[in-house]
Amino acid sequence: MTTNGTVVMEQKRNPGCLLQLLWFAFIGVWLGQAWMIVAWILMLTIIGIPLGIAMLNMLPKVIALREPTHQVRMVKGADGRMHLVEVDKPQVNFLLRAIYFLLVGWWFSALWMEAAYLLTATVIGIPLGFWMFDRVPAVLTLRRD
Numbered sequence: 001m002t003t004n005g006t007v008v009m010e011q012k013r014n015p016g017c018l019l020q021l022l023w024f025a026f027i028g029v030w031l032g033q034a035w036m037i038v039a040w041i042l043m044l045t046i047i048g049i050p051l052g053i054a055m056l057n058m059l060p061k062v063i064a065l066r067e068p069t070h071q072v073r074m075v076k077g078a079d080g081r082m083h084l085v086e087v088d089k090p091q092v093n094f095l096l097r098a099i100y101f102l103l104v105g106w107w108f109s110a111l112w113m114e115a116a117y118l119l120t121a122t123v124i125g126i127p128l129g130f131w132m133f134d135r136v137p138a139v140l141t142l143r144r145d
Contacts (some may be wrong), residue, residue: 013067020130024064024120032063032133036113043106050128053101054111064130068137068145089144097142109140 039055042048060066071087091097094128116132119125137143 015065020064020066021126024126024130027037028063028065032059033117035062037060040110053141056140059113059136060130060133063133066130066134068134091144092142101141105140105142109136112136112139120130 015023015044035055036059039059041052042055045051060068071089072084073087074082075085077083091111092100112132113136116129116136118129118131119132134145
């Protein structure tokens with residue numbers, strides 16, 4: 001994608017598909033479920049909410065070693081060389097995200113994650129289940145990755 005003469009690219013830093021599947025089959029299934037339970041217990045306390053949300057935002061990595069997609073911009077430096085600069089995606093207003101989390105995100109993300117687990121229990125549902133795990137931060141707090 002090109003904007004104003006600069007090139008913006010998306011980078012994924014995930015390991016190979018086979019390694020992700022093996023991690024999920026032997027570690028991610030049970031570790032992810034335990035991770036979710038600990039995160040939800042933390043979110044029952046006011047003090048634990050930030051850590052619980054951070055843990056749920058890391059869920060795709062815990063379950064299947066999947067990193068969020070990063071956008072980088074290629075810019076020309078003063079020395080004439082091209083440099084890659086990481087670009088943050090614009091986020092929804094913090095107050096709206098907090099209201100969404102309190103009204104919808106906390107309960108809907110629990111249903112979303114359990115549906116993703118059910119899909120990954122079938123071989124044909126694994127890709128959709130992984131996609132759903134990747135979207136947990138957005139479902140939880142409208143976070144854009």
